[in-house]
Amino acid sequence: xxxxxxxxxxxxxxxxxxxxxxxxxERLRERAERRPFPPHTALSLCDGDPVRLIGAWEGADLAxxxxxxxxxxxxxxxxxxxxxxxxxxxxRPAAGSHGLGLGEAVELARVLGRLPSRLIVYAVEGADTSLxxxxxxxxxxxxxxxxxxxxxxxxxxxxxxxxxxxD
Numbered sequence: 001x002x003x004x005x006x007x008x009x010x011x012x013x014x015x016x017x018x019x020x021x022x023x024x025x026e027r028l029r030e031r032a033e034r035r036p037f038p039p040h041t042a043l044s045l046c047d048g049d050p051v052r053l054i055g056a057w058e059g060a061d062l063a064x065x066x067x068x069x070x071x072x073x074x075x076x077x078x079x080x081x082x083x084x085x086x087x088x089x090x091x092r093p094a095a096g097s098h099g100l101g102l103g104e105a106v107e108l109a110r111v112l113g114r115l116p117s118r119l120i121v122y123a124v125e126g127a128d129t130s131l132x133x134x135x136x137x138x139x140x141x142x143x144x145x146x147x148x149x150x151x152x153x154x155x156x157x158x159x160x161x162x163x164x165x166x167d
Contacts, residue, residue, distance in 0.1 A: 004040030005154055006060040006116065010048045010067040010102060017076070017126030017139045021045070021066035024122075027147045038158045050105035054114050062157045063116035064150055067102055068139075069123035076127030077138035079146055084119040120153060122146060 007028060009021030025043050032043070044056050048067070057063035069080060084106055102121065109115045124146070127136040135143070 003059070003061050004042060005038065005157060006042050006044065006057045006063040007150060007154075008053065008056045008063065008065045009043075009045050010053070010065060012047060014131065014133055016128040016130055016132050016134060017124075017136050018068045018129045019133070020068050020124045020126065020135060020139050020143065023135060023140075023143050024066045024146055024150065027143055028150065031147065031151065037154060041154065048101045048105075050101070050108055053102065053105040054109045054112075057109075057116045057119065058114050060116040061161070062118045062120070062153070064120045064122065064153055065102065066122045066124070066146065066150070068126045068129070070129070071125050074125045074127070076125055076136060077142050078125040079142055079149075080121075080123040080125075081149075082121040082123065084115070084121060118157070122150070 007025060009023070009025035011018040011021040013019035013022045022045050025045055028037075028043050037043075042056070042060075046052050046056055053065070057065075071078075106115070106119070124139060124142060127138055134140075
């Protein structure tokens with residue numbers, strides 16, 4: 001994936017709102033059939049295992065991760081955008097619904113020198129992570145706009161890379 005773009009949906013589609021990352025990636029795949037993404041763009045799914053996450057974004061210039069967030073009290077459907085800066089990571093990362101998860105993957109990748117050049121995380125607050133398929137109404141409502149936000153991230157990255165190659 002050297003120099004490419006990785007979009008990774010994290011979660012479990014059989015734990016209701018925990019499948020939001022997978023739903024966003026599926027929508028991006030549908031979109032790519034009509035309007036392809038830039039070359040070297042990978043859309044993938046992950047269960048949140050840190051080693052698999054690092055493998056999915058390793059070598060990418062831009063990695064976008066979409067995962068469910070669990071906040072108490074929460075606002076189901078609220079989207080948080082975080083841009084991870086390797087130099088600003090401090091403290092012990094918090095575990096999510098996956099046991100070891102995104103925070104641990106970021107910290108491990110930082111220590112190993114395997115963070116992508118840019119890492120953007122979209123964390124969506126969920127309402128229901130019980131067993132079953134299908135997103136809650138609040139979380140399902142953010143899938144389309146979040147997909148558009150990620151498309152815009154990819155376009156900005158593509159445009160910046162094109163400007164950089166002309167400089």
